[in-house]
Amino acid sequence: MNRRYRKTIIAGNWKMNKLPGESKDFIVQLKEQASAAKWCDIVLCVPFTHLHAAVKAARGTRIAIGAQNCHFAEKGAYTGEVSCRMLADMGVKYVIIGHSERRQYFGETDSDVNKKVKAAIDAGLRPIICLGESLEIRENGAELDHIRMQLKAALKDIDAQQLRKVVIAYEPIWAIGTGRIATPQQADEVGSAIRETLRSIYGARAARGVSILYGGSLSESNAGGMFAMPDVDGGLIGGASLEPASLASIIDAAQQD
Numbered sequence: 001m002n003r004r005y006r007k008t009i010i011a012g013n014w015k016m017n018k019l020p021g022e023s024k025d026f027i028v029q030l031k032e033q034a035s036a037a038k039w040c041d042i043v044l045c046v047p048f049t050h051l052h053a054a055v056k057a058a059r060g061t062r063i064a065i066g067a068q069n070c071h072f073a074e075k076g077a078y079t080g081e082v083s084c085r086m087l088a089d090m091g092v093k094y095v096i097i098g099h100s101e102r103r104q105y106f107g108e109t110d111s112d113v114n115k116k117v118k119a120a121i122d123a124g125l126r127p128i129i130c131l132g133e134s135l136e137i138r139e140n141g142a143e144l145d146h147i148r149m150q151l152k153a154a155l156k157d158i159d160a161q162q163l164r165k166v167v168i169a170y171e172p173i174w175a176i177g178t179g180r181i182a183t184p185q186q187a188d189e190v191g192s193a194i195r196e197t198l199r200s201i202y203g204a205r206a207a208r209g210v211s212i213l214y215g216g217s218l219s220e221s222n223a224g225g226m227f228a229m230p231d232v233d234g235g236l237i238g239g240a241s242l243e244p245a246s247l248a249s250i251i252d253a254a255q256q257d
């Protein structure tokens with residue numbers, strides 16, 4: 001991480017877990033257990049049904065609340081969907097876009113991701129854009145090309161001003177929920193390729209301000225090594241974000257110099 005140019009961000013992704021009523025206790029415990037997290041932005045991405053309780057519980061704390069998905073339209077006949085404006089109106093600050101589970105199980109395309117990123121920024125939300133390769137792509141040595149392609153598609157027609165809102169999460173699919181974490185060197189190699197691509201599109205100044213997170217089997221035991229890498233600016237954490245104590249330990253790891 002490089003705190004001179006960009007924020008360290010620790011974001012939990014609860015996925016489809018817990019009940020709304022559990023949000024308050026979790027946030028109270030996390031607030032107590034995480035040491036004064038002045039170097040690090042903390043985000044909790046909860047299911048839609050938990051947002052109201054989570055936003056209320058996080059008021060006055062350093063924890064920002066995020067959603068895990070959004071629709072790209074402002075409003076209209078999209079039964080079952082939730083717009084970015086609705087999220088922003090509730091006090092939500094971040095939204096995960098293009099998580100591999102959404103791409104895999106719900107057919108989300110690069111073009112959908114791009115539309116959602118634009119909608120999120122227009123509504124004042126910070127999109128956390130997920131990029132990642134399958135095991136097959138990595139075994140073929142094509143991961144950097146794949147990530148560059150996903151990144152360019154996600155950011156199509158996004159200008160340098162809008163880029164300031166964007167957070168990128170590199171999440172190799174083979175590392176998500178598997179216990180098989182990427183090595184810090186692998187994560188940093190991809191992080192650096194992402195930054196290089198941003199530099200080629202937006203210039204050095206805009207590129208160095210973007211926080212690039214790593215996600216995939218991060219835990220309190222491996223987070224420190226990952227966060228020591230120059231192009232890993234924090235983490236997107238699934239399983240280990242479900243317990244306040246383990247998320248607090250990961251936040252503490254992100255505070256170390």
Ligand code: PEP
Pocket residue numbers: 013171175176177178215216217218236237238239240
């Ligand atoms: C995720 O789903 O974003 C994730 C990183 O999951 P896990 O930490 O459980 O691998």
